[in-house]
Amino acid sequence: MANLSRRSILTATGALGLLAATPAQARDKALRETTKRTISPAGTTLETVGTPVGSTGFRRLAAGPGWPLVVRADLVEPSGGRDDRRTALTAFVQLTDMHVIDAQSPARVEYLHPFIGSAHRPQETLGTQGAAALVRRVNALRGPYTGNAFDFVLSTGDNTDNHETVELEWFLTILNGGTVIPNTGDPARFEGVQNSRSALYWNPGDAVADMYKDKGFPLMPELLANAIKPFTSPGLNRPWYSVFGNHDDSVQGTFPSGVPLIDAIYTGSHKIEGFSSTADAEKLARAMKTSPLKAVELLLGFSGPIRTVTRDARRKPFTSKEYVAAHRDPRNTGPGPVGHGFGPANAAGRDLYYTFQVAPGVAGIGMDTTNRAGLADGSMGDGQLKWIERTLKAGSSRYYDSKGNLVRASAADTLFILFSHHTSTSMGNLLPDPTNLLEPRRDGAALVALLNRFPNVVAWVNGHSHRNRITAHRGATPEQGFWEINTASHIDYPQHARIIELTDNADGTLSIFTTLVEADAPYEAAYDDASQPGLASLYRQISLNDLHMDPGLLGSAVDHNTELVLTKPF
Incomplete structure (x- = not known):
């Protein structure tokens, strides 16, 4: 020394x-x-x-x-x-849990927020402006440790909040560039819960007492009018990819999709803004966490104060097939690639997983961990797990079989980075998939066990938890370990994205540098600031003050800006 x-x-x-x-x-x-x-x-x-x-x-x-x-x-x-020795292999950016949201939709359950905090957020009317500010930030950066331009950007699911066609349209426009009109229903006014005068919600333009003003929320008389004005997103200047999340699949990310009576609520004219019975609201909230079919039954029978709103056909929920089709539509190619990861094999909307080249010698795998049966947590079909195994074998000169025996193959070595919406600890939803009832579902532990068999798996990047957390998954030998990188959402405070840089240290190790970034918006803005950066600033500031804000989502120093060292497998 x-x-x-x-x-x-x-x-x-x-x-x-x-x-x-x-x-x-x-x-x-x-x-x-x-x-x-x-x-x-x-x-x-x-x-x-x-x-x-x-x-x-x-x-x-x-x-x-x-x-x-x-x-x-x-x-x-x-x-x-x-x-002094390291060589850059790749640099990219992870976006996650953008939750681009139609805050005026009738098919929302904001009234459950006292029991499920994510059911309503006081900042959600400004989500599109916040997302565009994040795009601006990403466009202005390079890898802080390598100096490399980013090879790509990947959004790890929950790109929309309530799988509405208009939310998907806004998401694609924000990432590809163009004009966004963040309004549905009446083109001249806001028709969501935040001007309902209900004490359940922050009414920023009205002096009426509510549970948010009781905690110090101010009046912002022009906020809702400013929130629905058109603005322009620059679009990403790098190729980008997308994976599927539970909010991209189902009502509020929880109820199973494709229930005709629920789908009809989306484009209807009646919006429930409260509840008649606290006990009924608690019962519905509980079912949303444990029993999708019971939750559907309770939702269809739920009663509370109803507001008449303007119908809007653009609120129609999209299917997984339509999600892929929208990404593959030439009008949505933007900076590319065509389909943003989804190819002809994904067109049917059932198998939403794919592989792509990250950089020379480095490959990415986009996974689908959403369970179409409903509930927020996910899992993986056995067919997808076996496909991942085949893909990893094809890029490995050696790996370990399920009994721990070393297998030598002739394939050239490729480093793999995997991407999904769910984390290893949120893949316990093993309900049968209604699109393939006989296929077994696999949990996060099964996926970790598979990845530990392949020394050339370096990282698994994911979202869903809305939390910054980095986990080391040790293997039976040092070379079998890999890193799980989980990043906070861009709807809940602290609203982060993450730069990830992979380097070869020329000493038998690799390093993964992870650096968190915030949106390109001032930390403070006047309450009447109608500019796009000003609204993005208010989006972040209001999220800090959300009654349900969880300080734990920030993570600790070991989950923020890190160098993650691992053994080079070849």
Whole structure:
């Protein structure tokens, strides 16, 4: 160790060891050392992070210090000097849980938010503007550690909130570029719960008392009128891919799709804005978490205050087949590729998984972990699991069989990165898939066990939890380990996306650098700011103050800006 330079020691141990000093000193020192290891941290959370101001009332955000790099050696110990040796293999961006939302739809259950916080969010009317601001941010960045332009962007599901045709149209326009009119129903006015005058919701344009104003939410008289005005998204300047999430498949991401009576609610003129019985609301909320068929029964019989709204055929729910068709429509190609991952084999809408080339020597696998039977959590059909196994075998010169025996093959080695909506711990929904009732369903543990057999699997990137969390999955040997990278949503605070860079350290190890980014919007905006950046700023600020905001979604330092080291498999 005496022969190592100070920089080599810091490179080997990372910024985490510096945190033993007083918090402010350790942070500043760690940030300085982190900056030395980057090419450019500008525009990322390595440079600055939105920081809440105050602890009570309606809190504002201000620019705070960035988050330093944390080196994680869970799978293998890093060696010094690797910054000077590393070669970039790929750099890309993960978006996840955009939840592009028609906040005025009759087919929503906002009235359940006291029991299921995600049923309604006070910021949701501004989601399209927030998503466009995230696109602007991504377009302005490169990999902070490699300096590489991004090879692609991938959105890991729940791209829409309630699988409405108009939500899908907005999502595709935001990512491809164009004008978005974030309004349905009456073209001249807002018809959602936030001008209902119900105490259940924040009524920003009305002095009526409500449960949000009781917690300090202010009046914003022009907010709803500004929220439905047209704006232009620049569109991504890199190729992008998409995977399917439970909210892209079913009503509120929970009820099974294709129930005619529920589908008719979407394009109808009656919107329930409250509940007649607290007990009935609690019962429906409970069923949404445990029993999709019971939830359908309760929803169809639910009663509460009803508002007449303007019918809109664009609210029609899309099917998985229509989801693929929209992505493959030439009008939605944008920066490419055609279909954004979905090819002719996916056209029927049942098998929504695919593989694609990430970069030379690196391949991606887009998975489908949504269970068409309903409920929020997912699983995987046995056919898809076997297809993944075949795909990994085809790109592996050696792997381990299910009994742990090493198998040598003749195929050239390829590194694999997998993408899905659900996480390894949220794939326990083994209800039979109504589109293939006889096919067994496989859980997250089965997928982890499969991936641990292949040393050239380096990462599994996913969403669904709305939480920043990075997990090391150790294998029977050091080379069989891989990293699971889970990123917070872009609807709930802290509204992150993640840059991921894969490098070869030329010492028998690989590094995955993960860097969180925020949308390109000021941390503070005037309440009457009608500009697109101003509305995106309010979107983030309101999400901070949501009554159901979960601070745990932020994750900890080991889930933020990291270097994840693993053994190079060949």
